[in-house]
Amino acid sequence: MSEIKFETLIKKALEQENPNLFDKPEAIIYKEFELAEARQRAHRGQTQPGDNLHYKFEKVRLGVAIALMQVFSDMADDNESKKVLDILKRAAKGNSIAQIDAIITKEAKAFDNLYQDLFINDDGEMLLDLFQRTLHAESKAEMDSIIHESLKFLEIIKE
Template identity: 35%
Template sequence: MSARNLQLLLETAYDAENPQVFEEGAATVYKQFEEAYRSYIKTNKTTEELNFRFERVRLGMAIAFVKAYTRLSDNETSVEALQILQEAINAKSSKEIDKIVQKKIAVFDNLYHEIFVNEDRQQVLALFEATLDAGSREELDELMIEGLQLLTMIDFEHHAQQDDDDEPLDEDFLKSIQ
């Protein structure tokens, strides 16, 4: 179920069927995490493999939330944050993921400067933050469901039209109609 939820979360965030976030597909990434988790349950030993698979699922969710935020805000900072996460998704270890993200951590702090008074953006960023803080499979699964519920309720088209309406009027145009 959660493999499908991860896929649906990404599809909803990107507004596209099968967005190419993971080379092998989101469902496969989640299933690889489940396999590593089952191995952990049997042996009761945490491995780098489990940590890496967990980080990839968490990154996929973070990408979904930042992509949704980008669709709502359409600003440079969110696009840059998305690019960093997409670069990190190709890392071959947890340490490499951390290195990529930590190198440009200030970009993520800047996301919060541009939320203005927009409840949808605030909620998406709250889920992004909760995803980064998540430390268990259960937390990720719960956040996936919350994310799906939120993203399916947001009217992205309305936000796009609203952003178009917020553009300042051309000064020459204003002078010509006076």
């Protein structure tokens, strides 16, 4: 069920039926993460060979971050948020955590600039709060909660 919420969040935020953020459909990205996470739980915290749990979590985190930044960028209509969105989309194409980190680290200044001289309304503040929580999330439960809150929030502001 959560893969549907993940996919819906991205499609609503990007206003595209096929966003093509990843090398696979969004629902499959989430489902693969969910299966890897379940296998780790079943094996008492031991990561199974080939699961790449951390990489799969990172893909889900990027999907949520892209969705939130897309909505924020549409509202703010500024260069800083568009640049951050572009960085996140490029990172989503990464084939490893190292590649993702390299893309984001190289452009880290853009994330700092996002918050400078920022005057936003309550909706913008809520989006940035969800974005920050996404970047700091460390578990499936946290990501699921953020996805759920983000979907509810998008339903309100996209009416």
